[in-house]
Each structure stands twice: as C-alpha cells, then as structure tokens.
Amino acid sequence: xxxxxxxxxxxxxxxxxxxxxxxxxxxxxxxxxxxxxxxxxxxxxxxxxxxxxxxxxxxxxxxxxxxxxxxxxxxxxxxxxxxxxxxxxxxxxxxxxxxxxxxxxxxxxxxxxxxxxxxxxxxxxxxxxxxxxxxxxxxxxxxxxxxxxxxxxxxxxxxxxxxxxxxxxxxxxxxxxxxxxxxxxxxxxxxxxxxxxxxxxxxxxxxxxxxxxxxxxxxxxxxxxxxxxxxxxxxxxxxxxxxxxxxxxxxxxxxxxxxxxxxxxxxxxxxxxxxxxxxxxxxxxxxxxxxxxxxxxxxxxxxxxxxxxxxxxxxxxxxxxxxxxxxxxxxxxxxxxxxxxxxxxxxxxxxxxxxxxxxxxxxxxxxxx
Amino acid sequence: xxxxxxxxxxxxxxxxxxxxxxxxxxxxxxxxxxxxxxxxxxxxxxxxxxxxxxxxxxxxxxxxxxxxxxxxxxxxxxxxxxxxxxxxxxxxxxxxxxxxxxxxxxxxxxxxxxxxxxxxxxxxxxxxxxxxxxxxxxxxxxxxxxxxxxxxxx
Numbered sequence: 257x258x259x260x261x262x263x264x265x266x267x268x269x270x271x272x273x274x275x276x277x278x279x280x281x282x283x284x285x286x287x288x289x290x291x292x293x294x295x296x297x298x299x300x301x302x303x304x305x306x307x308x309x310x311x312x313x314x315x316x317x318x319x320x321x322x323x324x325x326x327x328x329x330x331x332x333x334x335x336x337x338x339x340x341x342x343x344x345x346x347x348x349x350x351x352x353x354x355x356x357x358x359x360x361x362x363x364x365x366x367x368x369x370x371x372x373x374x375x376x377x378x379x380x381x382x383x384x385x386x387x388x389x390x391x392x393x394x395x396x397x398x399x400x401x402x403x404x405x406x407x408x409x410x411x412x413x414x415x416x417x418x419x420x421x422x423x424x425x426x427x428x429x430x431x432x433x434x435x436x437x438x439x440x441x442x443x444x445x446x447x448x449x450x451x452x453x454x455x456x457x458x459x460x461x462x463x464x465x466x467x468x469x470x471x472x473x474x475x476x477x478x479x480x481x482x483x484x485x486x487x488x489x490x491x492x493x494x495x496x497x498x499x500x501x502x503x504x505x506x507x508x509x510x511x512x513x514x515x516x517x518x519x520x521x522x523x524x525x526x527x528x529x530x531x532x533x534x535x536x537x538x539x540x541x542x543x544x545x546x547x548x549x550x551x552x553x554x555x556x557x558x559x560x561x562x563x564x565x566x567x568x569x570x571x572x573x574x575x576x577x578x579x580x581x582x583x584x585x586x587x588x589x590x591x592x593x594x595x596x597x598x599x600x601x602x603x604x605x606x607x608x609x610x611x612x613x614x615x616x617x618x619x620x621x622x623x624x625x
Numbered sequence: 626x627x628x629x630x631x632x633x634x635x636x637x638x639x640x641x642x643x644x645x646x647x648x649x650x651x652x653x654x655x656x657x658x659x660x661x662x663x664x665x666x667x668x669x670x671x672x673x674x675x676x677x678x679x680x681x682x683x684x685x686x687x688x689x690x691x692x693x694x695x696x697x698x699x700x701x702x703x704x705x706x707x708x709x710x711x712x713x714x715x716x717x718x719x720x721x722x723x724x725x726x727x728x729x730x731x732x733x734x735x736x737x738x739x740x741x742x743x744x745x746x747x748x749x750x751x752x753x754x755x756x757x758x759x760x761x762x763x764x765x766x767x768x769x770x771x772x773x774x775x776x777x778x779x
Contacts, residue, residue, distance in 0.1 A: 299763035306748075307773055470708065473687050473737025486708060491628055559704060559715075572691050572702070585691040587704075591744075595737055624763060 262288050269609075271300050277374060277613070278620030282597075289605045294598045301624035309584035314340050314415060314550040317584065321571075322409040325590065325622035327370050330363035330400070331564045333413035338494055339560025339571035340415035343552045348495065351540040352417030357496040358533040359403065359412060360562075361526040365437075366396040367565035368477075368519040368526075371617040375516055376448065378614040379457055385447060392440050395433050402426045415550065417543030430534060434527065441527075445520060458512035462600040462612040465510065472595040476567025477518045478616055482510030488563040500532040512608075515615040549579050566590050566617060590622040629712040631682075636662040636714060639682070643675045644668060649719065666701070666718040670729035670755070676705060676714065677734050683707045684714055687735040690742060692749040694775045697721075699751060701728060720751065723774075730755035748773035 270281035279300035285293040305324065309317045321332040334356055341348065348356070373389030397407040403422055404412040412418055448454055464474070469482040479486060487504040489497045505521035507514025554577030561570040567589025576582040593616050600612050633653060640662065641648045647668035664672050676684045688704035703716040720726050730753035731738045742753040743762040750771035752759060760766060770777050 299761075299765075302763040304772060468736075470685050471736050473689075473735065473741075484708065568688065570689065570704075572689065572704070574693055583691070583693045585689070585693075587689040591740055592737055595739055 294601045296597045301620045305625040313579045315548050319411045325619040328367040328565045329410045330359045335562040335569045336571050337413045337415050339558050339573045342558035346416050348417045349541045352542040353495040354533050354537040355418045361529045362396050364565050365526045366393045369393045375614040378610045416546030421542045461512045463511045473592040475589050481507035481514035481518045500529045512615040588622045590618040631714040633661045644671045647672050662716045673731045683710050687737045692745045726751040732756045
C-alpha cells in the first residue's frame with residue numbers, strides 16, 4: 257500500500273467560531289487532521305480598560321472590572337476593591353467580608369458551570385448538558401439580581417465593602433438554591449465524571465507538565481490540574497477565606513480530563529464555603545466609611561490579588577494623589593494561560609483542539625481587556 | 626502558609642554580589658518602598674537569571690510584568706513568586722527618555738513573559754531585546770503610537 261502524500265494547510269479558526277468562546281482566532285497549520293503549528297491571535301475585544309481606568313475615579317473603575325471576565329464579574333470586583341483597599345489601608349467590616357466571599361463563590365460556581373458545560377458541548381453533546389449547567393447558573397444570576405439588580409455586570413462590591421446588604425428574601429432563596437443545586441449537581445456529576453465519551457476523549461490528551469505550567473505563568477485550575485496545590489485563597493487569604501474550611505483539589509496528569517475534573521471538584525468546595533459563610537455571617541455594617549471620591553497618598557502602590565475562576569487575577573494600582581489611578585495594570589489569568597496553547601495543541605488533532613481550548617477555559621473579555 | 630515578601634535591601638545585597646553593578650544604588654538607597662529591588666535596566670536579563678536560578682531565591686514564577694509611564698521616564702515592574710520557598714519579590718527598573726526604549730527580554734527564562742512583553746511593546750512602546758516575536762499583540766501592525774502612554778491622545 258502506498259501512503260498518500262499530504263501537504264500542510266493553514267486554516268484560520270475564528271475569529272467568529274462558536275468553539276472559540278468569544279472573538280478569538282487561531283491560525284493553525286494542519287497536516288491532514290494533525291496540528292503542526294498554532295498561533296493564537298487576539299485583541300478583537302480590546303477596549304483599553306487600563307487606559308479608561310486612568311480617566312475615571314477609583315469608585316467608577318469598579319464598573320469597568322465587570323466587563324473583563326464577564327462570566328465572573330463578582331470576582332473581578334473583589335480583586336479591584338482589594339487593590340484599592342490595600343492602597344488606602346481601608347478595612348472591610350466583617351459582614352461585608354462574608355458577603356464578598358459568599359458572592360465570589362457563587363460566581364465561581366457560575367463560571368465553572370459555563371466552563372464545564374462548554375467542554376461537553378465541544379465534545380459533541382449538543383444542548384442537553386450545557387442546558388443543565390445553565391439551569392443552575394440562571395439561579396445564581398437570580399440571586400445576584402436580588403442583591404444588586406444586575407445579573408452580569410453586577411458592580412456589587414465597592415472599596416470598603418459591598419454596596420448594599422442582602423435583602424431579607426435573599427437568605428431563604430440562597431438556602432433553596434443550595435438544596436436544589438446539590439441535587440442537580442449530583443446528577444451532572446453522574447452524567448459526566450465517568451462518562452465513557454468524556455473519558456476516552458479527554459484522558460491523556462494535551463497534557464501539561466507542571467514545570468512548563470509554572471514557567472509559562474499559568475495559574476488557577478489549569479495549574480492545579482498539573483499537580484500543584486496552589487490557591488491564592490489559601491496562600492494569601494483575603495476577605496473571609498481565613499475563617500472557612502475548604503480543600504484545594506489537584507490533578508496529576510494535567511490533561512484535559514484533569515482540568516475538567518478540577519473544576520467540578522472546585523464547585524463542591526465552593527458549595528462548602530457558601531454554606532459556612534451563610535452560617536457564620538452576623539448582622540452588622542457591610543461597608544466602612546470610605547468616601548466615593550478617593551485620594552490615596554501620592555506615590556503609593558498596591559497589588560491586589562485574588563484566585564479568580566480562571567486563575568490569579570490581580571490589579572496593580574499606582575497613585576499620584578489624584579482621584580483616578582495613575583496606572584491600573586490588570587494581570588489577566590486568561591491571557592497568561594494562553595501561553596501554553598502551542599504546547600498543548602501541536603501534535604494533536606483538530607477535534608481535540610476545540611476540547612483543549614475549552615479545558616483551558618479562557619474568556620476573551622479578560623484576555624483582550 | 627503565608628507568602629513572605631523579600632525586602633529590597635536584602636535582595637539588593639545578594640544580587641549585587643552575584644551580578645556586580647546591577648543594582649540601582651541611588652534609588653535603592655532612597656528606598657521609596659522597602660519591598661522593592663531597584664536594578665539598572667541593562668542588567669535585567671542577568672539579574673532575572675540569578676533570581677530564577679539561585680537555589681536560595683528560586684523565583685520560578687513570573688506573576689506579571691507592568692510598565693508605568695512617568696512622562697520623564699518609564700518604569701518596568703516585575704512581580705515574582707517562589708512556590709517552593711514560599712516568598713515573593715518585586716523588582717523595578719527605570720528607563721530614561723521616551724524614544725527608542727529598549728530593555729532586555731526575560732523570555733528565555735520565563736515563557737510567561739512572551740505575551741506580557743509584547744503587550745508592553747504594543748501599549749507602552751518599550752522593545753524587549755531577545756524576544757523572538759516582538760510584534761504588537763492587542764492592536765494591529767501599522768497602528769500608530771502606543772495608547773497607554775500618557776501623551777497619547779486617540
């Protein structure tokens with residue numbers, strides 16, 4: 257039998273492609289179905305957030321952070337507010353800390369549900385599993401609506417705490433959500449964790465060795481899937497994370513399955529954290545006396561960092577004594593997690609590429625800023 | 626486990642011993658922030674190599690590279706972490722002037738510098754020597770100016 261001669265072919269995947277989860281382009285060179293070369297191209301969603309922040313006052317910038325990783329806006333709010341509080345040396349009242357921790361964990365569940373749902377969608381299970389994930393996510397967005405009137409662009413947090421206390425009807429709704437969600441989540445886990453198709457398509461595919469993950473500044477679930485127990489909520493506890501118990505799940509192979517599995521386990525841990533917050537929270541103020549127009553000391557700077565749903569999200573703020581940040585640098589986990597794209601994809605097939613990209617779980621709002 | 630911040634003066638001593646002439650002694654002495662190690666921009670590559678490979682420092686993770694425009698000069702800020710040693714460091718270097726700015730790349734040490742150095746070039750206009758693919762990242766080739774500079778007016 258003679259082998260068929262093949263020729264490399266370059267294809268643009270995106271910028272408008274349903275599996276790129278946003279406006280993102282991959283220029284891929286294939287030999288048949290096999291990937292020879294990959295170049296990620298982005299910037300389509302670049303809105304100049306860092307520049308815009310220099311023209312708004314510290315409180316207004318909160319609204320810009322909603323639009324970074326737009327499926328994870330609570331956590332973005334939190335990272336930015338922590339940076340401003342570090343800049344001012346401001347404290348957050350205990351109840352405010354708990355509300356922030358609780359909403360951030362709800363947001364993490366919502367973001368991970370989207371991540372998981374889309375991996376399954378990319379594996380070819382069209383519709384149903386994704387809708388299962390969205391069903392639960394909708395409930396979380398309903399809770400956010402109760403808190404602040406918005407579902408996606410929440411702007412719920414402020415330097416010094418949160419904008420409003422939770423209304424009385426929030427707490428029974430939260431309890432009901434947790435009860436329902438634990439059932440729904442069990443169902444989802446049964447459907448997915450030992451699913452034959454998921455196993456075959458993701459186990460051992462696109463492994464990321466730990467040393468490479470570290471060298472490429474990879475963080476979050478992708479780093480933990482490669483085997484490092486590193487979570488900024490544990491390392492540098494902020495808000496109420498030092499008063500709640502949770503585990504940091506890690507993978508061992510760093511393959512697509514591990515990245516998928518780590519997110520599922522993190523949802524379990526988030527439920528634990530939310531339950532503890534709801535138990536421990538006590539009446540009190542939710543925001544300290546921080547003026548709406550802030551003027552930090554000139555020359556001071558702060559690095560505010562959180563464990564976001566995608567990884568290490570940080571705001572590096574520099575003040576010149578004015579009412580706006582002199583510099584507002586955003587350390588974007590999605591952008592840096594993309595560094596490993598080439599390593600993950602070369603040598604694998606087109607069909608794996610889409611799943612791998614899903615398992616890295618990037619958000620273009622955050623990559624491009 | 627909490628992460629300890631390596632202090633500037635302590636780091637400066639160790640770095641100066643390993644890479645003589647690399648510490649920006651003037652700014653280190655002024656010590657605006659006690660946490661910062663100030664180095665001379667041309668030494669960035671050699672200092673980075675020491676920080677990453679010295680067994681006592683072992684700063685294997687590059688958290689971020691930021692650039693700040695101070696009109697008369699620019700500052701590059703590197704945030705670094707060691708997972709194994711459980712400490713972190715902040716390193717700064719000053720670049721004078723506004724035109725034809727260059728700094729050594731740390732791409733060959735930390736692949737995580739790839740997109741960040743390209744972003745600094747794209748938005749702040751500082752080129753990194755030794756980066757294999759020094760082109761714009763957010764904006765398109767042919768775009769004029771560097772939008773994060775203070776004198777950029779759309």
